[in-house]
Amino acid sequence: MTQRPPRMFVLLVLCVFLAACSSTPPTTLGERQFGDAKNNLKSSDFKAALDNLNSAIKSTNDEALRQQALVLRVALVTALANANEQMAEAYYNGAKQPLAHANTTGFYKMRSDYSNTARAFLMDAMQSVLDQRAKLGSTATPIEVAFPGFTGGDDPALAKIKNGDFVSDNERVNAELQLDRNCLAHVLAGFAGAGQDLNKGREIFAAGKVDVDPRVYIVVLSDEFLHIGAMFDTRWNNDADKFRIVNQVVRGNLDVATKLLAAKPDKDLEARVKKMQADCDKCLKKLGA
Numbered sequence: 001m002t003q004r005p006p007r008m009f010v011l012l013v014l015c016v017f018l019a020a021c022s023s024t025p026p027t028t029l030g031e032r033q034f035g036d037a038k039n040n041l042k043s044s045d046f047k048a049a050l051d052n053l054n055s056a057i058k059s060t061n062d063e064a065l066r067q068q069a070l071v072l073r074v075a076l077v078t079a080l081a082n083a084n085e086q087m088a089e090a091y092y093n094g095a096k097q098p099l100a101h102a103n104t105t106g107f108y109k110m111r112s113d114y115s116n117t118a119r120a121f122l123m124d125a126m127q128s129v130l131d132q133r134a135k136l137g138s139t140a141t142p143i144e145v146a147f148p149g150f151t152g153g154d155d156p157a158l159a160k161i162k163n164g165d166f167v168s169d170n171e172r173v174n175a176e177l178q179l180d181r182n183c184l185a186h187v188l189a190g191f192a193g194a195g196q197d198l199n200k201g202r203e204i205f206a207a208g209k210v211d212v213d214p215r216v217y218i219v220v221l222s223d224e225f226l227h228i229g230a231m232f233d234t235r236w237n238n239d240a241d242k243f244r245i246v247n248q249v250v251r252g253n254l255d256v257a258t259k260l261l262a263a264k265p266d267k268d269l270e271a272r273v274k275k276m277q278a279d280c281d282k283c284l285k286k287l288g289a
Contacts, residue, residue, distance in 0.1 A: 030060025034069055041072070042146040046180055050076060071141050071212055074128045075191065078224050079183035081121035085231050086179055088114035090161045092236075097164030106166055115237060122228050126249045129221055133256045136218060138264060140211035143191075147205040150185040150198050151178055190220035215260045219269055222253040222276060244287045251280040 033056035040049035053073040060066050088111045094100050095107035154162070155178045157171035167175075189201025191212045204210055229246030232239040254277050261270050 028060065028062070030056045030062060030065055033059060034065055037069070037072070038145050041076070041148070041184075044148065044177060044181060046076060046080065046184075050080075067141050068143050070128070070132065071143055071191070071217070072145060074125055074132075074221065075187045076184060077121050077128065078125040078221060078228075079187050080180060081118050081125055081228050082183040082186070082224065083176065083179035084114045084118035084121060085228050086183075087158075087161075087176055088112075088118055088231070089236075090158050094161045094164045094166075097162075099164030100166065101164075103166050107164075110172075115231065118228065118231060119242070122225065122246070125221070126225055126246070129218065129225075129253060130249060133218070133253065136214040136256060136260065138214070138260075140213050141217075142209040142211050144209045145188070145205065147188060147202040148181040148185045150182045150202075155179070187220065187224060190223075191217060215257060215264065215266065215269055218253050218257050218260070219272055219276075222250045222257070223272070225250050225253075226276060226279065240287055244284065247280045247283045247287070250276065251284065254280065 033052045037049045037052035037056060040046070040052060050073070053069050053076070056069045057066055057073065060069070091107045091111035091114065095104050095111065100107050155175040157167045157175035158179070160167050160171070161175070185198050185201065186196075188205065189195065189198050192201050192204040192210045193213070193216055194201035194204055225246055229243060229250075231237055232243035232246065254273050257269070257273050261273065
């Protein structure tokens, strides 16, 4: 006949099991949201990633986690601004092609929609950096995230748009998604110190956590803002007020970068900062600011 284990033995095993379970600290809401955001980025669900990053920033009491989420958020928003600007420019160029003459209204409508979205993302990204500027110091922010899949050259659908071919919604959305990936890869590679070398950026992120130097962070983002902000120049949207704001924000960023570089010099970064400062000063003078 099978004997049942003594009751005290069962209770002892149960206590040991419960103690083992309780030794692992519970995952906080902010940690779960941040983990979800990184999974969203891995699967290229950028809208969900942005929502989860926003939630993690608001809900967490862990300052280190909040800072990581802020860095990833501004990288994503900047990338989305760049991708939407490129889509807008593609439709603008396509509208001028002979093939588009039967549907120029549709091309200019798409151009307007993408321009408005790019403008909103750019202003969001610049405000984020404005809010962070006073807190930037010598401490790097470690981030660990899957590097986006990127491609070289134009997506086939994007090439069609530029040629004046009004593509299907499915083709357009796929082209937009690939641009989102490419632009995010570009920002993250810059954060990692890889410059324009996306392959090197991928290798650095594949190795594990990447320490984002605050000097590199603000210089890379300022460079991105100037590039995207060119959409407000006379040849494009001709919005002098927005163009002035972009250059003023970047000029302030570069003042912060100069202070950080004075404490920890880097010749290459200093040269980039001086070049951008000169460009901003020239532009602001031209705009009468």
